[in-house]
Amino acid sequence: MLGVTILGNNSAVPAFERHPTSQVLATSSRSFLIDCGEGTQIQLIRYKIRRSRISHIFISHLHGDHYFGLVGLLNSFALLGRQQELHVVAPPALQEVLELQFKLADTRMPYPLHFHAIQAPGHLMTIDDMEIRCFRTDHRIECFGFVFKEQKKPRRINAEAVQAHRVHYSAFENLRQGNDYTAPDGTVIKNEQLTEAAPKGKTYAFCADTRYDESIIPAIQGADMIYHEATYLDNFAAQAHLRFHSTSKEAARIAQKAQVKKLLIGHFSSRYDVLDAFETEAREVFPNTDLALEGVCYRIP
Amino acid sequence: MLGVTILGNNSAVPAFERHPTSQVLATSSRSFLIDCGEGTQIQLIRYKIRRSRISHIFISHLHGDHYFGLVGLLNSFALLGRQQELHVVAPPALQEVLELQFKLADTRMPYPLHFHAIQAPGHLMTIDDMEIRCFRTDHRIECFGFVFKEQKKPRRINAEAVQAHRVHYSAFENLRQGNDYTAPDGTVIKNEQLTEAAPKGKTYAFCADTRYDESIIPAIQGADMIYHEATYLDNFAAQAHLRFHSTSKEAARIAQKAQVKKLLIGHFSSRYDVLDAFETEAREVFPNTDLALEGVCYRIP
Numbered sequence: 270m271l272g273v274t275i276l277g278n279n280s281a282v283p284a285f286e287r288h289p290t291s292q293v294l295a296t297s298s299r300s301f302l303i304d305c306g307e308g309t310q311i312q313l314i315r316y317k318i319r320r321s322r323i324s325h326i327f328i329s330h331l332h333g334d335h336y337f338g339l340v341g342l343l344n345s346f347a348l349l350g351r352q353q354e355l356h357v358v359a360p361p362a363l364q365e366v367l368e369l370q371f372k373l374a375d376t377r378m379p380y381p382l383h384f385h386a387i388q389a390p391g392h393l394m395t396i397d398d399m400e401i402r403c404f405r406t407d408h409r410i411e412c413f414g415f416v417f418k419e420q421k422k423p424r425r426i427n428a429e430a431v432q433a434h435r436v437h438y439s440a441f442e443n444l445r446q447g448n449d450y451t452a453p454d455g456t457v458i459k460n461e462q463l464t465e466a467a468p469k470g471k472t473y474a475f476c477a478d479t480r481y482d483e484s485i486i487p488a489i490q491g492a493d494m495i496y497h498e499a500t501y502l503d504n505f506a507a508q509a510h511l512r513f514h515s516t517s518k519e520a521a522r523i524a525q526k527a528q529v530k531k532l533l534i535g536h537f538s539s540r541y542d543v544l545d546a547f548e549t550e551a552r553e554v555f556p557n558t559d560l561a562l563e564g565v566c567y568r569i570p
Numbered sequence: 571m572l573g574v575t576i577l578g579n580n581s582a583v584p585a586f587e588r589h590p591t592s593q594v595l596a597t598s599s600r601s602f603l604i605d606c607g608e609g610t611q612i613q614l615i616r617y618k619i620r621r622s623r624i625s626h627i628f629i630s631h632l633h634g635d636h637y638f639g640l641v642g643l644l645n646s647f648a649l650l651g652r653q654q655e656l657h658v659v660a661p662p663a664l665q666e667v668l669e670l671q672f673k674l675a676d677t678r679m680p681y682p683l684h685f686h687a688i689q690a691p692g693h694l695m696t697i698d699d700m701e702i703r704c705f706r707t708d709h710r711i712e713c714f715g716f717v718f719k720e721q722k723k724p725r726r727i728n729a730e731a732v733q734a735h736r737v738h739y740s741a742f743e744n745l746r747q748g749n750d751y752t753a754p755d756g757t758v759i760k761n762e763q764l765t766e767a768a769p770k771g772k773t774y775a776f777c778a779d780t781r782y783d784e785s786i787i788p789a790i791q792g793a794d795m796i797y798h799e800a801t802y803l804d805n806f807a808a809q810a811h812l813r814f815h816s817t818s819k820e821a822a823r824i825a826q827k828a829q830v831k832k833l834l835i836g837h838f839s840s841r842y843d844v845l846d847a848f849e850t851e852a853r854e855v856f857p858n859t860d861l862a863l864e865g866v867c868y869r870i871p
Contacts (some may be wrong), residue, residue, distance in 0.1 A: 280648070281645075281649045283611060283615065306610060307608055307611070307638075307639065307642040308608060308609045308612055310590070311608075313607055331674040332675050333642055333645045334642075337642045337645075338608065340634060341634055348583050366670055369666065369667055369670065373632040374632055374633050374634055375710065409674065438629050563727065
């Protein structure tokens, strides 16, 4: 079961008690932190997110509202005596920022910190059964979105069927991989008779900061849930384009064209106190849209 | 009238809804921000501190809990279109940290940002009628405290006395400077007969992070109010020393020996949820002690 908890849903400048971008994608065994705006470590405490579950942090780009909270979080992990390793996946230049600040504070790192510089779109890494890829978005500086895709799971052994056919358990792994079974007497039994398909893996995509850009669609096509920024309402479409951001309707249009199942919108401009119109405008285009609200965990359907 | 509003009173790791170090010293005409831990810009909004009043930011040292909020604040000032100049007074290496992050984000600064590197203890600058000096404290890395001292104000003209002696207003400036008055007929009237002393200038000292260190006393001697860190309670004195921090009682002892009028204590360790004992222990040594509580403005007596 995958779920995304929103820690910050505001654009560049904090306002109306809304915080800059950060969210946690939790799998059954660990958590991924996606972007880390200022105050993320305080939001983690506020919403009781287990920090020890976080094994990887993904940073989309180097605008401050997406990473100014990172050095503080890493520093607090050190002060709290964290020992388990931590991976940061980010644009290459972030390493220099972190190392400079650690050096100046004479920081002693009690845990191994691995920095993975994002070099190009495509495959980033596979963790447990999750493949993580990145794709470019159309922003003022280099910016990447991330796709988290649970890989195809092995088929499940049908306990009654294997008993009925007296299949020895040494053959189970072969069955899980989808192969047919050959009995000692030479009879071949079709895999489908002995196994069941595993539940389909889920896909979540974080589309970072971006203008309306259809070129991201192949990367997120058919995802179970995507997060797409919606900095402005429709009447600010020109401004959105100029500032390399999207409107709520544009986010919905991307969701619709990519045929995803569910859309979360966030990164709201601080010009808006009340957010209802974001939901209304997006739902006109793509009904299964939710506002990304701070502290709320959105299950991936 | 001087007042200090506390924005953060916790030590290194945020806890119990307490934030890292930051405070605002407000004069009648402007505000000085002293240290700028992560989340300071959010605290400024929460406590309705007018950001446009802030003309100078002083950073005591380069441990993250004293400056990780600075780049975000400067960035937000830029995004909000600030135009008035801003001064940052800090250890030299901070300039590199800021410039690197501005470069990576391709930040356009709409306001002049002046960086003043602290080179040595002593006079830093005079702003309006306030002299600002710094002094070294005993911390793990180089660290400075700051003294804000209102300079001696000119004497005030006694309206009734000048009328009685028929003193022409062209002589007032001379009187304000403390000189005697010579009437057209040659009579000399003592300054004290025509003027009154101005109210004494106030002094506030921020003692940053420090071990118990009597060598700071000359710098803060007789101040109207000082802020001194009190990371631990008395039974953790050994630990405090080891970690270059102070206990509540040590802070009080410094206040007592320096014969200041009032003591504020803060920078509480995240091992403490309830803070009452800090007040109790300090007051045993120096009765006029207050806990530095977030969102509270402490007038300088």
